[in-house]
Amino acid sequence: MVVATNSSLLKLIDIRSKNTHIxxxxxxxxxCVDYSYPYIVSAGKDKVIKLWRIDxxxxxxxxxxxxxxxxxxxxxxxxxxxxxxxxMIASVSEDKxxxxxxxxxxxxxxxxxxxxxxxxxxxxxxxVRCNHDESLLASCSQDRTIKIWDAHKLAxxxxxxxxxxxxxxxxxxxxxxxxxxAAADGTVKIWNLTNGECVATMGEGAALLRVQWxxxxxxxxxxxxxxxxxxxxxxxxxxxxxxxxxxxxSLDVSALDDKGIHERKHRQLxxxxxxxxxxxxxxxxxxxxxxxxxxxxxxQR
Numbered sequence: 009m010v011v012a013t014n015s016s017l018l019k020l021i022d023i024r025s026k027n028t029h030i031x032x033x034x035x036x037x038x039x040c041v042d043y044s045y046p047y048i049v050s051a052g053k054d055k056v057i058k059l060w061r062i063d064x065x066x067x068x069x070x071x072x073x074x075x076x077x078x079x080x081x082x083x084x085x086x087x088x089x090x091x092x093x094x095x096m097i098a099s100v101s102e103d104k105x106x107x108x109x110x111x112x113x114x115x116x117x118x119x120x121x122x123x124x125x126x127x128x129x130x131x132x133x134x135x136v137r138c139n140h141d142e143s144l145l146a147s148c149s150q151d152r153t154i155k156i157w158d159a160h161k162l163a164x165x166x167x168x169x170x171x172x173x174x175x176x177x178x179x180x181x182x183x184x185x186x187x188x189x190a191a192a193d194g195t196v197k198i199w200n201l202t203n204g205e206c207v208a209t210m211g212e213g214a215a216l217l218r219v220q221w222x223x224x225x226x227x228x229x230x231x232x233x234x235x236x237x238x239x240x241x242x243x244x245x246x247x248x249x250x251x252x253x254x255x256x257x258s259l260d261v262s263a264l265d266d267k268g269i270h271e272r273k274h275r276q277l278x279x280x281x282x283x284x285x286x287x288x289x290x291x292x293x294x295x296x297x298x299x300x301x302x303x304x305x306x307x308q309r
Contacts, residue, residue, distance in 0.1 A: 010041055020072060034058065036053035057081075059111070086101055096159070104133060106145070106157065129149035129153065132149065171195065173215070179220050192216075194211050
């Protein structure tokens with residue numbers, strides 16, 4: 009896993025041996041990380057997006073190579089996501105823009121021109137997510153909206169409105185054309201991506217900062233009051249887990265198929281290194297990792 013703590017450093021950690029490899033390169037606090045083996049993408053307050061590649065030698069001899077620096081945002085980069093099959097990276101920022109970048113051909117490349125740039129929202133953008141077939145992107149913002157974009161050319165496809173306060177996070181459902189969103193109004197909403205309608209709203213309380221799908225009919229959220237909640241979108245019920253003493257700024261779920269079986273059993277694995285964005289002071293269950301840190305990406309191997 010990859011750990012982004014409240015610093016400029018990344019830590020590549022073998023989840024079995026706990027051996028750690030420090031990745032240095034950013035000049036300010038790292039705010040966001042995404043991972044798809046063998047690539048890691050990170051960004052933050054230095055306004056630079058960095059693409060890294062993990063050497064497949066194994067953790068004992070791990071070498072992390074800087075592939076590219078992407079420069080173009082004028083404010084903190086608040087979210088990044090990779091579309092590895094399309095060899096593209098999407099980024100969002102407090103400068104209100106969403107940008108699409110290409111994977112470079114070489115190493116240590118500096119890229120100052122994005123493929124596409126769109127002024128996407130009226131206020132700072134909090135996160136960006138990609139669906140599983142890499143055809144759509146979702147951005148969410150302090151302007152209370154969620155926008156759905158074509159992942160190839162950043163053409164706007166849909167605007168989702170309904171939250172009363174800043175929208176902090178979104179998550180695409182892998183099996184159905186629906187999207188979950190978490191907002192500062194304390195609600196998690198489920199959206200039909202065929203017609204843009206909100207089909208379910210759950211909760212009213214502390215701000216919800218992160219959301220992920222647990223199963224195809226359940227989502228898990230992390231909140232301002234440090235509570236992890238699992239929501240059943242059919243029954244409109246929830247279970248709560250109060251194990252944190254502070255805000256939950258990051259949350260992720262290990263990969264599951266529609267039957268709750270780890271997808272890693274069905275795909276070829278390259279090595280023992282997974283990737284996760286989280287800080288110390290984390291609480292892990294069988295499938296969920298929630299932390300008080302800046303960002304989390306969980307890919308078990």
